[in-house]
Amino acid sequence: MKNSVELLGYYGSDQIHAQSAWTSTSRDLTEEKVNRIPNLLNMLASEGHHTPFEKSQLHFLVTVDQATHIHLLKHRIGVSINGESARYKELKEDKAYLPKDWEGIDVEGQNFDWLTELKIFTRTSNMLYHKCLEDLTPILGRKRAKESARFFKTMNSQITLDISFNWRSFAYFQGLRNSEHAQVEVRELAQEMLELVKNIEGNPFEHTIKAFKL
Numbered sequence: 029m030k031n032s033v034e035l036l037g038y039y040g041s042d043q044i045h046a047q048s049a050w051t052s053t054s055r056d057l058t059e060e061k062v063n064r065i066p067n068l069l070n071m072l073a074s075e076g077h078h079t080p081f082e083k084s085q086l087h088f089l090v091t092v093d094q095a096t097h098i099h100l101l102k103h104r105i106g107v108s109i110n111g112e113s114a115r116y117k118e119l120k121e122d123k124a125y126l127p128k129d130w131e132g133i134d135v136e137g138q139n140f141d142w143l144t145e146l147k148i149f150t151r152t153s154n155m156l157y158h159k160c161l162e163d164l165t166p167i168l169g170r171k172r173a174k175e176s177a178r179f180f181k182t183m184n185s186q187i188t189l190d191i192s193f194n195w196r197s198f199a200y201f202q203g204l205r206n207s208e209h210a211q212v213e214v215r216e217l218a219q220e221m222l223e224l225v226k227n228i229e230g231n232p233f234e235h236t237i238k239a240f241k242l
Contacts, residue, residue, distance in 0.1 A: 029123055029186060031217055033090045035224040040084020040195065041232035045069060048080035066235040073199075073239035081195040081236065082106065088221060091188045092213070093125035094181070099214040100189070103204060106197035111189035114178040115171070118161060122154040123186035125213070149182065156180040195233070198225075199240045206242075 046065045047055045049072055072080060092100070100109060112119070130143040138145075157180040164173035193201060198221075204210070206218035222242055225233060 029091075029125060031090070031092045031096060031125055031186070031213060033088055033217060033220050033224065035221075035228070036087040036089050036190075038084070038086050038225070038228060038232075042066075042069060042235040044083050045072070045080045045195070045236055048083045049077070066238070069235050069239040073236075078196045078199075081199065082197075084195040084233070084236075085192055086195070086198050086221075086225060087190075087192045088224075089188065089190055090217065091123065091186050092217060093186050094183045095211065096125075096213045096217060097187060097189065099205065099211060100191065104197070105200050106194050107201065108192045109189055112187040114181070115175040118174060119157070119178070119181070119185070119187070124150045124154075124182070125184045125186050126150075127184075127213075129212070146184065150184060153180050153182045153185075195236060199242065202240075202242055 042065055043057070043062075046061075046068050047057070049068060050061070072078070090100075097111070100107075126143060126146060128143070130146065131141060133142050134140070135142055135145055157177050160180055161173050161177035164177060168176070202218055202222060205214045206222060207215065210218070226237060
């Protein structure tokens with residue numbers, strides 16, 4: 029399976045960010061102030077005045093491999109993540125990510141490629157996970173069996189996560205993970221998240237996106 033992302037919802041807009049910045053003077057909007065919003069947001073972003081951008085919210089549902097899950101958790105600022113837990117339920121779907129760029133790269137001395145090898149390894153891993161859980165349950169109890177049988181799950185095992193960012197944290201995530209230096213899987217996820225935001229009807233974050241040069 030591929031990793032996937034869905035935009036569940038959002039709150040905020042360029043105007044919300046601008047009005048937050050104007051709270052110290054006057055939040056009232058005039059036509060003249062509305063016309064100033066693009067320049068204001070550009071100034072705030074470029075000079076590091078990022079607090080007003082914390083007032084918006086972006087809410088995603090993603091299904092990702094464990095390696096990408098770790099990338100989402102590390103170095104995060106202002107990000108809320110909740111996901112499937114193998115401590116509380118058996119992972120019955122056996123979702124797994126398969127890197128397509130492995131296809132056609134042969135295992136030396138074998139007549140199959142590394143993608144096929146990973147598929148076989150993943151099937152074996154999932155079989156052992158369920159068998160281990162079944163055999164451990166009557167002896168160790170269901171809770172301990174579930175939380176320890178997952179040691180058989182591979183790094184390409186996928187889980188579904190509920191993730192929310194404020195705009196400041198989203199911009200930080202984009203700078204960190206939508207980068208040529210990031211692992212391919214998390215970079216592709218970041219790119220898809222950004223495209224979903226750019227394509228929100230009415231483009232409510234148009235000038236914020238430009239201000240952060242995303």
